[in-house]
Amino acid sequence: MENIAELAKSVMNADRRALSQAITLIESSRDDHRIQAMELMDHLRSSDRKAIRVGLSGTPGVGKSTFIESFGTYLTGMGLRVAVLAVDPSSIRSGGSILGDKTRMERLAREPNAYIRPSPSQTHLGGVARRSREAVAICEAAGFDTILVETVGVGQSEIEAASMVDLFVLLLLPNAGDELQGIKKGILEMADLVLINKADGHLKKDAEKSLRDFQGAKNYTIEAQNFGSPDFLCCSALNREGLVEVYERIFEKRELLHKNGHWIENRQNQQKQWLRMLVDEELQQRFHHQPGIQEKIEILEEEIISQNKLPSICAENLLDDWFTNNKG
Ligand SMILES: Nc1nc2c(ncn2[C@@H]2O[C@H](COP(=O)(O)OP(=O)(O)OP(=O)(O)O)[C@@H](O)[C@H]2O)c(=O)[nH]1
Ligand SMILES: [Mg+2]
Structure with missing residues (x-):
């Protein structure tokens, strides 16, 4: 990917190729692309x-x-x-x-x-x-x-x-x-x-x-x-x-x-709502991408059946562990 500041400039100059390239970048879920995408969006502000x-x-x-x-x-x-x-x-x-x-x-x-x-x-x-x-x-x-x-x-x-x-x-x-x-x-x-x-x-x-x-x-x-x-x-x-x-x-x-x-008010509310949605999305992503988490969930699933454990308690413990381990 070329220099992100340059890409942003080309987008703002209505260069169609840059426009498509920019949208392809934000559509990508690759971690390095996400970082570049955020940089791009920041420039475009x-x-x-x-x-x-x-x-x-x-x-x-x-x-x-x-x-x-x-x-x-x-x-x-x-x-x-x-x-x-x-x-x-x-x-x-x-x-x-x-x-x-x-x-x-x-x-x-x-x-x-x-x-x-x-x-x-x-x-x-x-x-x-x-x-x-x-x-x-x-x-x-x-x-x-x-x-x-x-x-x-x-x-x-x-x-x-x-x-x-x-x-x-x-x-x-x-x-x-x-x-x-x-x-x-x-x-x-x-x-x-x-x-x-x-x-x-x-x-x-x-x-x-x-x-x-x-x-x-x-x-x-x-x-x-x-x-x-x-x-x-x-x-x-x-x-x-x-x-x-x-x-x-x-x-x-x-x-x-x-x-x-109402125009500006609506856009401001959308920005606030957007912040909350991003926090939710990011939380889910990070949680589910921890190493070993899927295995842990599978074990709990099994215990809920074989040991009659309570799903709510299992969920609570799993999340408590995560938040405790990720403190500071
Ligand atoms: N008579 C008439 N037919 C229309 C009008 N607008 C669309 N059509 C016809 O209705 C059919 C569906 O139109 P589309 O524009 O593909 O509808 P769409 O909502 O995009 O459909 P999807 O993409 O399947 O969700 C086509 O055969 C169009 O020609 C209209 O104003 N009058
Ligand atoms: Mg259609």
């Missing part, structure tokens, strides 16, 4: 660029890739620079989605002002949140105006994505009422903007009805009135319809968040 980070989620087939292709090229058409990243925490790809799939975003992939980074093919256990978050920070330092963080609609990945973005967009199908019963209500509450996609052809009427239903519900629930709730819009990612409204709504929301201070 000197950039005070701020992108708008937008999370994007929806069930398989709802049109995420198509939307990113359409909306991404709409943004680059306005001279904006767009990065697309994926958060895919499951080791088995959820519902067969390939996030950040360039074959579904061919036009965007060819745009000089766009950068698409698919999720790493090899999904190691742990460290996914860290990698995505660092990739977001790298793209921000590289001066992208908008960073789209794609994730698939399966709970955990959305929570992870939401913890690194400024705004969260949920894509739904027309007639998503039933789908919504299945989707945890929390996800809808997490969204700042809900797009009813495929509002074209024979589905257009259904999409418009869904829109009216949602808006009706929004006006009548006390929760929505008290805590704010998502905005709803129809669009057709395929026909590139409704994109102007989506753009305007996202940027209006951004202005509002800046004005009322």
